[in-house]
Amino acid sequence: MTMLGDRQQLAYIAAQAADARVNVELETEGMTLNIGPQHPATHGTLRIIARLDGEQVVWAEPSAGYMHRGYEKLTEVRTYPQVTALVNRIDWLGSFANEVPFILAAEKLMGVEAPARAQHIRTILFELSRIANVSLFLGDLGVQLGAVTPVFFAFRDREYVLNLIEAATGGRFHPNFDRIGGLKDDLPAGFIDETRNVMKKLRTFCDQIEDLLFGNEIFQSRTRGIGVIPKDVALQYGLSGANLRASGVDWDLRRDQDLPMAWNKADWKVWTHPDGDSFARCWVRLQEVRESTKIVDQLLDTIPAGPVMAKVPKIIKVPEGEAWVSTENPLGEMGYYVVSQGDQGPFRVKIRSASFNNISIVPWVLKGVYVPDIITILASLYFILGDIDR
Amino acid sequence: MSSTETPTEAPRDERRDAELARIVGALGSSVVDSLVKPNDDIWIRVSADAWKSTGETLKSLGYSYFGFLSAIDWLPSPFGKGEEDPTEPAPERDSTIKQGYTGGSTRFQVIARVMQPFSSLGVNIKVDVDDSMAIDSWCSVYAGANWHERETHEMFGIGFHGHPDLRNMYLPTDFEGFPLRKDFPLLARIVKPWPGIVDVEPLPGDNEEEGDAS
Amino acid sequence: MGLVDRGRLPKPLTSLFNLGRSYSLWVYQWGLACCAIEMGAAFGSPRYDVMRLGVIPLPASPRQADLVVISGTVTDKMAPAIKRLYEQMPEPKYVISMGSCANCGGPYWDSYSVTKGVDQIIPVDVYVPGCPPRPEALLEGIVLLQQRIKNEDMGARWRGEGTKPMNVVDGESAEKGGVPVVVN
Numbered sequence: 073m074t075m076l077g078d079r080q081q082l083a084y085i086a087a088q089a090a091d092a093r094v095n096v097e098l099e100t101e102g103m104t105l106n107i108g109p110q111h112p113a114t115h116g117t118l119r120i121i122a123r124l125d126g127e128q129v130v131w132a133e134p135s136a137g138y139m140h141r142g143y144e145k146l147t148e149v150r151t152y153p154q155v156t157a158l159v160n161r162i163d164w165l166g167s168f169a170n171e172v173p174f175i176l177a178a179e180k181l182m183g184v185e186a187p188a189r190a191q192h193i194r195t196i197l198f199e200l201s202r203i204a205n206v207s208l209f210l211g212d213l214g215v216q217l218g219a220v221t222p223v224f225f226a227f228r229d230r231e232y233v234l235n236l237i238e239a240a241t242g243g244r245f246h247p248n249f250d251r252i253g254g255l256k257d258d259l260p261a262g263f264i265d266e267t268r269n270v271m272k273k274l275r276t277f278c279d280q281i282e283d284l285l286f287g288n289e290i291f292q293s294r295t296r297g298i299g300v301i302p303k304d305v306a307l308q309y310g311l312s313g314a315n316l317r318a319s320g321v322d323w324d325l326r327r328d329q330d331l332p333m334a335w336n337k338a339d340w341k342v343w344t345h346p347d348g349d350s351f352a353r354c355w356v357r358l359q360e361v362r363e364s365t366k367i368v369d370q371l372l373d374t375i376p377a378g379p380v381m382a383k384v385p386k387i388i389k390v391p392e393g394e395a396w397v398s399t400e401n402p403l404g405e406m407g408y409y410v411v412s413q414g415d416q417g418p419f420r421v422k423i424r425s426a427s428f429n430n431i432s433i434v435p436w437v438l439k440g441v442y443v444p445d446i447i448t449i450l451a452s453l454y455f456i457l458g459d460i461d462r
Numbered sequence: 463m464s465s466t467e468t469p470t471e472a473p474r475d476e477r478r479d480a481e482l483a484r485i486v487g488a489l490g491s492s493v494v495d496s497l498v499k500p501n502d503d504i505w506i507r508v509s510a511d512a513w514k515s516t517g518e519t520l521k522s523l524g525y526s527y528f529g530f531l532s533a534i535d536w537l538p539s540p541f542g543k544g545e546e547d548p549t550e551p552a553p554e555r556d557s558t559i560k561q562g563y564t565g566g567s568t569r570f571q572v573i574a575r576v577m578q579p580f581s582s583l584g585v586n587i588k589v590d591v592d593d594s595m596a597i598d599s600w601c602s603v604y605a606g607a608n609w610h611e612r613e614t615h616e617m618f619g620i621g622f623h624g625h626p627d628l629r630n631m632y633l634p635t636d637f638e639g640f641p642l643r644k645d646f647p648l649l650a651r652i653v654k655p656w657p658g659i660v661d662v663e664p665l666p667g668d669n670e671e672e673g674d675a676s
Numbered sequence: 677m678g679l680v681d682r683g684r685l686p687k688p689l690t691s692l693f694n695l696g697r698s699y700s701l702w703v704y705q706w707g708l709a710c711c712a713i714e715m716g717a718a719f720g721s722p723r724y725d726v727m728r729l730g731v732i733p734l735p736a737s738p739r740q741a742d743l744v745v746i747s748g749t750v751t752d753k754m755a756p757a758i759k760r761l762y763e764q765m766p767e768p769k770y771v772i773s774m775g776s777c778a779n780c781g782g783p784y785w786d787s788y789s790v791t792k793g794v795d796q797i798i799p800v801d802v803y804v805p806g807c808p809p810r811p812e813a814l815l816e817g818i819v820l821l822q823q824r825i826k827n828e829d830m831g832a833r834w835r836g837e838g839t840k841p842m843n844v845v846d847g848e849s850a851e852k853g854g855v856p857v858v859v860n
Binding site for chain 3: 117140141142145146158164165208223227228231245246458
């Protein structure tokens with residue numbers, strides 16, 4: 073699928089050179105464009121300050137902090153269940169996925185492991201939140217490039233997944249369902265059959281988006297060859313998730329790490345793409361949604377019986393120690409470094425969020441890029457403001 | 463997909479022990495202390511003047527993925543959890559500084575994490591920050607450290623020598639104070655403290671496994 | 677219009693204008709955080725379609741909007757931008773504060789960088805509680821706002837007279853004017 077044609081590359085470079093000549097003649101240097109913080113095309117309150125030379129970006133800088141809520145300070149004055157409720161809201165589209173690494177870190181410190189049924193259900197809900205998150209990305213991708221229709225498909229099909237999560241946990245987003253030692257509750261009756269139906273619908277949705285968007289000639293010419301990030305630069309900046317896999321790095325924390333979750337109970341594939349451009353990033357995410365539906369289908373067949381909660385004391389005091397757990401969240405690698413000094417609440421929690429690193433590459437990748445491509449690159453890098461700003 | 467669900471103790475230990483031996487061999491005397499938790503992680507603490515060369519060495523050893531860089535303030539908070547009545551005199555609080563894994567001798571420590579891609583082996587590196595409140599920057603080693611150091615600087619007040627542009631990341635430019643230090647108060651909690659545990663009443667037909675109810 | 681200002685318009689005409697205004701609101705979506713997704717679901721998804729209420733979520737700029745829905749956490753850094761964009765809206769304008777973060781600071785009530793409620797910056801007409809409120813809750817807030825607009829005295833508004841809170845009983849608002857509170 074790698075079609076980074078030389079001809080297209082050469083055409084792009086020639087266009088830039090032609091522009092540079094025009095810019096010198098017309099003296100177009102030095103306009104500062106301020107995108108955001110309120111802008112329909114950014115996923116939230118991100119402000120990009122770009123200094124332009126004609127239509128090209130000379131220097132760009134994201135100015136984050138418009139959604140900074142002070143998570144790391146707040147976790148110091150809350151107990152572990154309260155922190156779980158708070159931490160849902162970092163990546164607010166795939167909320168369940170935020171709780172999991174924190175709970176796993178706390179369980180590591182306590183030395184408890186959730187029962188097999190709980191691990192299984194956690195994985196199912198984790199993948200459901202990944203589907204909910206990335207399906208909105210696919211819809212929003214269209215909007216940011218000017219195609220309004222996919223977003224209606226995305227919202228409609230996302231509703232099915234949110235209904236599932238609501239049936240199981242009580243909340244459409246922000247389920248607050250994980251507890252140290254397991255889950256709050258067991259699955260409701262009829263969940264398994266309903267989930268199978270919804271997974272079929274989502275596969276149809278993926279096919280529709282692929283037809284509507286990815287095969288479209290305009291989409292391809294707007295995303296192929298734009299914003300190429302080579303492998304070593306991506307690793308240096310700490311890019312993670314689909315962004316890294318689109319640059320050709322075959323690394324997935326679900327497969328390559330040993331966590332007490334059920335990903336190794338299903339047979340699934342890690343998708344990569346060698347190009348590293350915007351199209352690659354979008355394409356990898358589409359394939360990941362499809363793969364997630366397959367994982368959920370397989371896991372639904374094999375849920376073990378048993379309790380959903382291990383034996384933990386009523387008032388939980390986590391023993392002293394430090395723990396790091398990171399998982400492959402929908403946005404990338406999200407990790408928590410939990411420092412505990414034996415209290416009911418943590419002493420310090422460092423939240424390593426994926427979008428922070430993903431966006432730190434923006435000054436590097438936006439040099440020399442045209443103004444409409446700024447939006448394309450940001451759309452393909454996919455960030456959520458709560459994740460950047462915590 | 464291929465690793466088993468119940469890893470046996472010995473192989474993972476050996477893997478991490480071998481890795482630690484490799485790291486310590488490359489870093490030599492810069493490593494002040496180290497720790498391997500079996501099936502868990504590797505921690506090392508290095509001396510402050512070897513901070514930058516540690517990064518370069520680790521990168522050459524294959525730890526090319528930059529995880530994060532932040533700091534820990536080991537002072538116990540003088541405000542507790544903000545659950546006491548503000549009109550009462552403040553209770554006696556223990557203010558001894560007790561560092562965590564791999565020890566330390568200062569109030570502030572900078573911690574960074576780098577990983578090897580594909581194998582997912584990572585190492586947590588700690589360094590003491592002395593009273594000069596500044597260490598070297600990792601920007602020339604890992605480009606991604608730029609933003610992390612800016613955030614650590616604005617939250618803790620730790621300086622980084624050689625950082626190109628140490629501005630505020632999140633806070634407005636006129637913000638005073640360093641929020642993540644333990645002696646920075648959360649004013650809303652001091653004005654009106656959280657009432658704490660109000661009710662602990664079991665739900666109808668509840669088991670004893672529910673967590674606390676505050 | 678000078679007639680409205682001086683209160684000389686006959687009542688049927690006033691109620692006709694009010695009816696027209698309440699069913700042709702242009703909403704400027706100020707989506708900040710998680711509530712923005714529920715707002716997007718309310719406005720953009722085919723299930724909780726808001727256009728059937730006459731509310732159109734597509735103004736290109738605040739200068740063309742009647743109603744702004746502030747959804748999500750308001751931080752101190754963002755507050756001046758909110759104020760500036762509110763001032764750009766032409767009168768008569770209405771504000772719905774959606775979600776507990778915009779109502780009162782929400783789960784981040786003790787944070788050092790969060791404004792405890794958007795009503796510290798701009799006047800709010802309807803508060804929709806929830807974290808996040810369901811799209812139906814936002815629609816109920818909009819319906820209540822429409823009831824309020826229908827009963828509004830435009831002359832009093834343009835003369836700058838203050839407004840009384842509106843009593844909401846079982847979702848039906850009774851008198852004119854005021855700051856209604858959505859009781860869920």
